[in-house]
Amino acid sequence: MKTRLLLFLVLAVCTVIFNSFKVHNNNTEKPFVVVLDAGHGGHDPGNTGNGFKESDIALKIVLKLGEALEKNTEIKVIYTRKNDVFVELFERGAIANRVDADLFVSVHCDSHHTQAYGAGTFVLGLHANKRNMEVAKKENEVIFLEENYHENYAGYDPNSPESFIGLTLMQEEYLDQSIMLASLVQNNFVNRLKRKDRSVKQAGFIVLHQSYMPSVLIETGFLTNKKEGAYLNSKKGQREMATSIADAILSYKKNIQIATIDSQNPVITQDEIDNAIATVEEKIYDGITFKVQLAASSKKLETKSYNFKGLKDISMEMEGKLYKYYYGGTSNYNEIQLMKAFAQEKGYSSSYIVAFKNGEKLKLSDVINSEEK
Numbered sequence: 043m044k045t046r047l048l049l050f051l052v053l054a055v056c057t058v059i060f061n062s063f064k065v066h067n068n069n070t071e072k073p074f075v076v077v078l079d080a081g082h083g084g085h086d087p088g089n090t091g092n093g094f095k096e097s098d099i100a101l102k103i104v105l106k107l108g109e110a111l112e113k114n115t116e117i118k119v120i121y122t123r124k125n126d127v128f129v130e131l132f133e134r135g136a137i138a139n140r141v142d143a144d145l146f147v148s149v150h151c152d153s154h155h156t157q158a159y160g161a162g163t164f165v166l167g168l169h170a171n172k173r174n175m176e177v178a179k180k181e182n183e184v185i186f187l188e189e190n191y192h193e194n195y196a197g198y199d200p201n202s203p204e205s206f207i208g209l210t211l212m213q214e215e216y217l218d219q220s221i222m223l224a225s226l227v228q229n230n231f232v233n234r235l236k237r238k239d240r241s242v243k244q245a246g247f248i249v250l251h252q253s254y255m256p257s258v259l260i261e262t263g264f265l266t267n268k269k270e271g272a273y274l275n276s277k278k279g280q281r282e283m284a285t286s287i288a289d290a291i292l293s294y295k296k297n298i299q300i301a302t303i304d305s306q307n308p309v310i311t312q313d314e315i316d317n318a319i320a321t322v323e324e325k326i327y328d329g330i331t332f333k334v335q336l337a338a339s340s341k342k343l344e345t346k347s348y349n350f351k352g353l354k355d356i357s358m359e360m361e362g363k364l365y366k367y368y369y370g371g372t373s374n375y376n377e378i379q380l381m382k383a384f385a386q387e388k389g390y391s392s393s394y395i396v397a398f399k400n401g402e403k404l405k406l407s408d409v410i411n412s413e414e415k
């Protein structure tokens with residue numbers, strides 16, 4: 043068993059060296075694919091508050107948004123529609139799945155019988171309240187205009203939003219990332235454009251249900267509100283909304299790539315590390331918890347894997363003015379050595395092992411030496 047551990051450590055070191063060469067090979071990497079979905083179109087105009095046409099406004103924002111993104115050569119933009127045509131809801135997500143997109147962004151305008159106004163961004167989930175449910179219901183109703191909706195949305199009835207619960211939520215896996223993008227979008231709407239914040243919300247949008255990647259649906263504002271409708275119908279409004287969304291997507295891309303830069307094609311996979319841990323000889327130190335310290339920062343990060351290059355089992359502790367971030371937690375010293383090697387392979391080259399007893403940090407050498415005497 044000891045040879046296995048040694049072999050693994052040698053492999054890990056080779057990987058770190060190999061990865062440092064890979065940097066020169068960036069041009070062969072897959073582009074970051076963004077699928078832009080302008081809501082409605084063709085015989086479905088969407089809402090027509092104040093005589094403004096949702097399908098037109100959504101398309102104009104999306105085309106400007108795509109133009110802004112295409113300036114970045116690492117990004118490839120795919121549109122579900124580029125003109126005034128009808129595209130079925132299930133087909134929109136399918137387009138994104140076929141091109142193996144990194145993001146799916148659907149753009150809409152809201153309506154209400156009051157003078158309600160403001161911009162909101164949705165991720166897929168169960169309707170948390172009646173208003174969210176109403177928004178989803180309105181956007182989902184378009185399936186009645188589709189010929190084979192019974193077959194394409196088996197078991198779903200837009201008139202009974204509860205039936206949504208019966209559908210498998212493919213999006214669950216991507217919820218963290220979807221919320222991250224949605225927050226960045228809202229942040230730009232509110233802080234830059236001073237739009238009223240209708241915040242990041244969850245609801246059961248059929249169009250988000252079909253895609254296998256982080257996905258958001260943006261309600262840019264209310265056409266039924268006189269002032270907001272006119273703003274969204276104007277060139278200025280469309281340009282500003284498009285730029286805000288584009289910048290949010292660029293920030294998202296940057297965040298994700300910092301977090302996963304070395305785990306795109308890891309030579310050692312999560313499965314391999316799990317297998318190695320399962321087979322490694324145990325070397326237990328009673329009452330001690332070993333962790334791998336990854337980073338110390340004045341910035342508070344959520345302990346989600348996307349913030350830590352894909353590593354799971356992250357914990358955080360405040361020490362003085364700094365937040366310390368740890369990976370793993372075990373009393374098996376051999377296991378934590380494997381985890382440290384894995385963290386280093388992921389890019390945390392200066393990570394190291396720390397030991398805790400009753401929540402107190404001990405010097406690692408003290409712990410190891412005390413047992414080996």
Ligand SMILES: [Zn+2]
Nearest residue numbers: 081088150151
């Ligand atoms: Zn819509």
